[in-house]
Amino acid sequence: MLFLFTAAVHAQTARLPRVSILATGGTIAGTGATSTTTVGYTAATVGVQALIAAVPEIAKVAQVSGEQVFQIASENMGNEHWLVLAKRVNALLAQPDVDGIVITHGTDTLEETAYFLNLVVKSRKPVVLVGSMRPSTALSADGPINLYNAVNLAGSPSAVGKGVLVAMNDQIHAARDVTKSNTTTADTFRTTELGMIGYIQGGKPYFYREVMRKHTADTEFDVSKLDVLPQVDVAYAYANVGDVAVKALVASGAKGLVHAGVGNGSLPAKTKPALIAAREKGVVIVRAARVGQGIVARNGEANDDQLDFVVADTLSPQKARILLMLALTRTSSTKDIQRMFYTY
C-alpha cells in the first residue's frame, strides 16, 4: 500500500510538463547566407520540428509537441492570423494533457500578438511568446536559448495565472507593457518604465512583480465565433501633420481610429476637425501618444467628455488598436470602451 502510494507520488513528480510549441515563423525560423549574416537574411524558412531538434536540451525539461500554424515574417501578421492562433491556443489549453504553450514568432509584431492573446485566451495556463533577433544560422544565434527558456517558463507552475508572457534574452515581460525598443539588438525587448516581471536563469523562472490589469481568463472578450475583427487603424501625428491620413482611413471604412498624438496625446489643430467629423459619423476615436511612456489622461490635452473621445491610458498606439478592435466586438458605447481601457 505504502509502496503504491510512493510510486504514485514519484510518477507525479517525475512527469515532465507537456508543452505545445506553435510555430508562426519569424527570424527564430530564419536562415542567412553565412554565419555572419545578421541582416538581410530570410525569415520563416525553418520548420517547427527542426527548431525543436536544434535544442535537444528541451527533452530533459518538457514533453513537447510542435505544430506549424503559419510560416510568415511577423510584419505580415494580420487580424485573420490572430483569430486562427487564438482559437488554436484555446483549444489546446482546454485539453487536460497540455500544461502550457510556447508560440515562436517574429519580433516585429510579437508584442501585438502577445497583447491580443492576453485579452482573448480563456485559460490560466501559461502562454509564452518567443522569438529571436539573429537567424538560426548566425554566430551566437539567440533563438535556441530563448526557446529553451520559453519552454521552461511555459511548463512552470509559477507562470500560471500571470497572463501572456514574453520570454526573450533571459527576461520575462508581461504582454501588456513590453515593446520592441531597438531595430536589431538581442536585448531589444523592454518594459521600460513599468518594468519586466522576472528573469530566467539556468532555465528556471524567477518572478518579482505582476501586472495589475485584467487578462486571459478574466476578460470579457470572446473570439470563438468571430471570423473577422472590426477595422481599426492608427493615425500618426508629427509636426506639420494635416488631416489627410485621418480622412483616408475613415473613407476606407475604419470603425475605430487610434490617434498617436504628439507629447501627451495632443491633437494638432489641422487634424482635430477631421477627428471630430469622424466621431460624428460614429467612428470611435482613441487618443494615444506616440511618446512610448506615460499616461494619456481623460480631459488632459483635450476635452474628451465634450468630444466623446476615449483615452488610451498607458497603452501604446499599436496595443490601443487591439483593445479597440476587441472592444468594438462588444459595444459601441464610448463610456464602456473607456472602462475597458482602464481595465485591461
Ligand SMILES: NC(=O)C[C@H](N)C(=O)O
Ligand atoms: N527578428 C525578427 O523576428 C524580425 C522579423 N522581421 C519578423 O518579425 O519576423
